[in-house]
Amino acid sequence: xxxxxxxxxxxxxxxxxxxxxxxxxISANITDxxxxxxxxxxxxxxxxxxxxxxxxxEISEGEISIGPRVVNNLEPAERDIxxxxxxxxxxxxxxxxxxxxxxxxxxxxxxxEIKTRVDKAAKILEIGSFLTRKPRELSGGQRQRVAxxxxxxxxxxxxxxxxxxxxxxxxxxxxTRLEIQKLHRELGITSLFxxxxxxxxxxxxxxxxxxxxxRMEQFDTPENVYxxxxxxxxxxxxxxPPMNLLKKGPNAAHGGPPxxxxxxxxxxxxxxxxxWPVQVETVELLGAExxxxxxxxxxxxxxxxxxxxxxxxxxxxAHVLPHPGxxxxxxxxxxxxxxxx
Amino acid sequence: MIERRPLLNVFSHVVLILGVLVVAFPLYLTFVASTQxxxxxxxxxMPMLPGSHLIENYTAAWNGTGGGSGAKAPVGRMMMVSxxxxxxxxxxxxxxxxxSAFAIVYFRFPFRMFFFWAIFVTLMLPVEVRIxxxxxxxxxxxxxxxxxxxxxxxxxxATATFLFRQFFLTVPEELVEAARMDGAGPMxxxxxxxxxxxxxxxxxxxxxxxxxxxxxxxxPLLVTTNEDMYPVxxxxxxxxxxxxxxxxxxxxxxxxxxxxxxPAIVVMLMQKWFVKGxxxxxx
Numbered sequence: 001x002x003x004x005x006x007x008x009x010x011x012x013x014x015x016x017x018x019x020x021x022x023x024x025x026i027s028a029n030i031t032d033x034x035x036x037x038x039x040x041x042x043x044x045x046x047x048x049x050x051x052x053x054x055x056x057x058e059i060s061e062g063e064i065s066i067g068p069r070v071v072n073n074l075e076p077a078e079r080d081i082x083x084x085x086x087x088x089x090x091x092x093x094x095x096x097x098x099x100x101x102x103x104x105x106x107x108x109x110x111x112x113e114i115k116t117r118v119d120k121a122a123k124i125l126e127i128g129s130f131l132t133r134k135p136r137e138l139s140g141g142q143r144q145r146v147a148x149x150x151x152x153x154x155x156x157x158x159x160x161x162x163x164x165x166x167x168x169x170x171x172x173x174x175x176t177r178l179e180i181q182k183l184h185r186e187l188g189i190t191s192l193f194x195x196x197x198x199x200x201x202x203x204x205x206x207x208x209x210x211x212x213x214x215r216m217e218q219f220d221t222p223e224n225v226y227x228x229x230x231x232x233x234x235x236x237x238x239x240x241p242p243m244n245l246l247k248k249g250p251n252a253a254h255g256g257p258p259x260x261x262x263x264x265x266x267x268x269x270x271x272x273x274x275x276w277p278v279q280v281e282t283v284e285l286l287g288a289e290x291x292x293x294x295x296x297x298x299x300x301x302x303x304x305x306x307x308x309x310x311x312x313x314x315x316x317x318a319h320v321l322p323h324p325g326x327x328x329x330x331x332x333x334x335x336x337x338x339x340x341x
Numbered sequence: 342m343i344e345r346r347p348l349l350n351v352f353s354h355v356v357l358i359l360g361v362l363v364v365a366f367p368l369y370l371t372f373v374a375s376t377q378x379x380x381x382x383x384x385x386x387m388p389m390l391p392g393s394h395l396i397e398n399y400t401a402a403w404n405g406t407g408g409g410s411g412a413k414a415p416v417g418r419m420m421m422v423s424x425x426x427x428x429x430x431x432x433x434x435x436x437x438x439x440x441s442a443f444a445i446v447y448f449r450f451p452f453r454m455f456f457f458w459a460i461f462v463t464l465m466l467p468v469e470v471r472i473x474x475x476x477x478x479x480x481x482x483x484x485x486x487x488x489x490x491x492x493x494x495x496x497x498x499a500t501a502t503f504l505f506r507q508f509f510l511t512v513p514e515e516l517v518e519a520a521r522m523d524g525a526g527p528m529x530x531x532x533x534x535x536x537x538x539x540x541x542x543x544x545x546x547x548x549x550x551x552x553x554x555x556x557x558x559x560x561p562l563l564v565t566t567n568e569d570m571y572p573v574x575x576x577x578x579x580x581x582x583x584x585x586x587x588x589x590x591x592x593x594x595x596x597x598x599x600x601x602x603x604p605a606i607v608v609m610l611m612q613k614w615f616v617k618g619x620x621x622x623x624x
Contacts, residue, residue, distance in 0.1 A: 017420075048620035054518075054522065056518050056521070075521070075524075076518075076521045076522045076524075077521065077522060077523065077524030078524075080523070082522065083522050085515045085518070086515070086517060087513060089513065089515035089516050089518065089519035089522075090519075091519070091534055092518065092538065093534075093538055093540075094539040101453075102523050102525075102533070103522070103524055106523055106524045106525055106529065107524060144401075150519075150523075189542055203601075256454075
């Protein structure tokens with residue numbers, strides 16, 4: 001078990017005039033046994049950050065420690081970590097058993113001990129019945145388990161997951177998500193999990209790092225990220241459908257600063273008889289809920305209601321009322337959260 | 342493309358059968374000649390059906406007791422020389438190409454691309470082009486009439502290096518990283534992951550290079566003057582002394598048939614792997 005500390009970590013590619021900074025000065029402290037998810041749109045540097053922790057990418061500036069050790073100059077194998085890759089990266093010519101045992105064999109763990117550890121991991125992951133098979137004879141979900149098994153048998157200080165669920169179908173993904181949670185509860189190993197999927201992030205994380213364009217926007221619990229987004233980017237990235245951000249909203253009526261961006265989640269708006277007058281454009285029924293897309297002035301607004309609420313007439317005028325205390329304010333130029341009392 | 346047209350079927354079969362006949366007829370003729378007496382062969386027309394001297398011709402060829410005015414090295418010995426050289430050439434080529442492709446794909450060292458292109462350019466310099474200087478080097482090193490002389494100049498192979506390079510480039514980056522996480526050093530990765538993954542390509546190359554080595558003619562002709570070091574292909578040439586005087590064509594043909602057998606066996610045994618190596622990547 002170990003904590004992970006990032007201190008002013010920077011990653012640059014290239015040199016001189018063509019230098020390309022992809023990670024901007026990130027500092028974070030992940031405590032022992034914590035499950036932290038790094039989430040962000042593609043190209044935001046989340047995988048690069050993980051690979052720097054793994055030792056697959058060099059650290060241009062700053063320091064990464066795992067436990068008490070600074071690992072900047074350690075080979076991946078010396079960092080006492082295990083990683084699950086997006087494509088699983090199983091050795092195609094080795095049986096499931098050999099795939100899981102390979103790292104231990106290199107570390108010269110005695111054969112008896114290897115067998116015990118692999119059997120134990122196979123039991124946890126329910127892959128005991130195909131230890132002799134080759135990866136190509138397994139389904140995607142089974143390969144995924146083997147990849148996790150390979151990480152578990154190492155008994156590492158830290159687990160790193162690089163989008164391990166993105167190659168699975170939706171049903172399997174939900175199921176594997178639950179299994180990863182269960183696994184973390186049982187083993188209690190510090191985990192870093194990279195994903196672009198906000199549902200995965202919200203459900204798995206004890207705390208989550210939201211990244212955008214190489215910067216850390218927010219590092220907090222899922223509840224806080226959802227209820228108190230630190231920036232307009234976080235507000236629009238987390239939550240589906242995303243939060244409404246109005247540049248010319250009725251700020252004065254709700255006590256907001258005059259030039260600030262007003263943010264309100266679609267589920268925190270109610271259709272009613274008074275409130276903001278909006279022009280209804282389209283209505284979508286998604287089963288249990290209904291999305292009403294409307295226009296307030298010239299800005300789009302999405303309202304989420306349950307299916308029991310009658311749909312407002314399309315092209316007609318409706319009135320929406322924001323729930324009190326659910327409005328967010330963001331600085332129009334920096335996008336940072338403004339706390340208004 | 343599958344088409345069901347009877348006429349096309351007949352036509353393609355006719356073409357195939359004609360092709361087989363053209364290829365197979367000389368082989369058949371060789372075999373027939375190897376079962377006749379030398380007198381029977383020189384008659385016109387030559388007999389077209391196998392004769393009754395099969396065993397004595399082959400024994401004569403194998404032991405080198407066939408009459409005639411040409412060289413009389415025993416075929417057994419020559420086949421051994423051919424086999425050893427072909428094996429050294431094919432295994433040597435594969436070993437060197439695997440290692441050089443490994444270096445070029447997985448290591449960052451100064452002038453990497455220069456070395457790659459240097460290897461690539463040697464494709465334009467086959468043995469025949471550089472035969473003069475190569476002969477000089479080999480003879481100065483005292484390697485005439487030795488296995489080293491027969492094989493070393495033929496071992497370097499740009500084709501095989503290039504083939505392995507292309508294969509290594511298709512090995513997913515994540516596999517390399519997974520091996521790094523597992524603590525496998527470069528040579529460990531090479532031995533445990535890359536070589537096992539390349540085994541179908543290795544098998545295909547082995548077949549091609551074995552036949553290449555077995556069929557070497559020009560180079561062994563230069564560097565072997567001693568009967569003990571003749572490969573079988575040269576042996577056949579030396580048996581034909583020139584002029585028609587007393588040629589034991591039956592023994593020559595028996596030797597030719599024997600010389601064809603090992604490559605044929607290699608191809609047949611490795612056929613499955615060979616095809617797999619050319620069409621299929623196991624990933």
